[in-house]
Amino acid sequence: MEFLRSVENWWILQSLLERIGFITGIICVLLAALNIIWNWPFAIVSTGLYIFVFATHQLYADMGQYVYLFISNIYGWYYWSRRPKSQKAIPVIRISKKQVWWSVIIIAVLSPVLGFTLTRLAPILHYAPAAFPYLDSFCTxxxxxxxIFLARKVLENWLLWVFVDIIYIGVYSTKNLQLTAILFVIYTGLALFGYLDWRKVYRKQNNIAA
Structure with a gap:
């Protein structure tokens, strides 16, 4: 009973935006892992709120990332809704070698560029220096x-999310965003579940096609 009271008090101390973002974030990832299109409106709400949360904690790369995610969630909702009438959902696909190489190049090039930009912009624009600019940029x-892979229903998107979410757990813990760190622990578990669930769907698709 004392433990539950402590958890309740801790929950109340978290910001309202972070609490709502936490709840809608869990719902959207769970629905995405279950291949349900209604994950996108929850994702739009969650990312919209976290734009403000990250801005107030000097996580500027994350803030910019969530602006992108907010827009891409709208695209994902549109893309998933364009399923053929003969299918219940857009089919799951596997990543191609070309996509792997392009992903490696994009991450290798843009991560240091974004990190360098964040460190240079802080004194020019007179805002607080970014926390972990290069690690934050890499994860972003x-x-x-x-x-992009999630919106296009590429199976391996979940493996990349697992990798990134584990890093984010450490980043948000050090920035005292405890609720967000817990959220990313849950995200990691849901991403693993999503990968396993989507893999079953993919194999089922292949069996039907065969």
């Missing part, structure tokens, strides 16, 4: 790539 670019 990885997330951008993963989000």
């Amino acid at each position: 670019v990885c997330s951008l790539v993963a989000q």
Whole structure:
């Protein structure tokens, strides 16, 4: 009972935006892992709120990332809704070698460029220096790539999310965003579940096609 009271008090101390973003974030990832199109409106709400949360904690790369995610969630909702009438959902596909190489190049090039830009812009624009600019930028670019793959229903998007989410757990813990760190622990578990679930769907598609 004392433990539950402590958890309740801790929950109340978290910001309202972070709490709503936490709840809608879990719902959207769970629905995405279950291949349900209604993950996108929850994703739009969650990413919209986290834009403000990250801005107030000087995580500027994350803020920019969530602006992109907000827009890409709208695209994902549109793309998933364009399923053929004969199918219940857009089919799951595997990543191609070309996509792998392009992803590696994009991450390798954009991560240091974004990190360098964040360190240079802080004194020019007179705002607080970015926290972990290069690590934050690396995770941001990885997330951008993963989000594209999620919207296009590429199975391996979930593996990239697992990798990024594990790093983010450490980043948000050090920035005292405890609720967000817990959220990314849950995200990691849901991403693993999503990969396994989508892999079953993919194999089922192949069996039907065969």
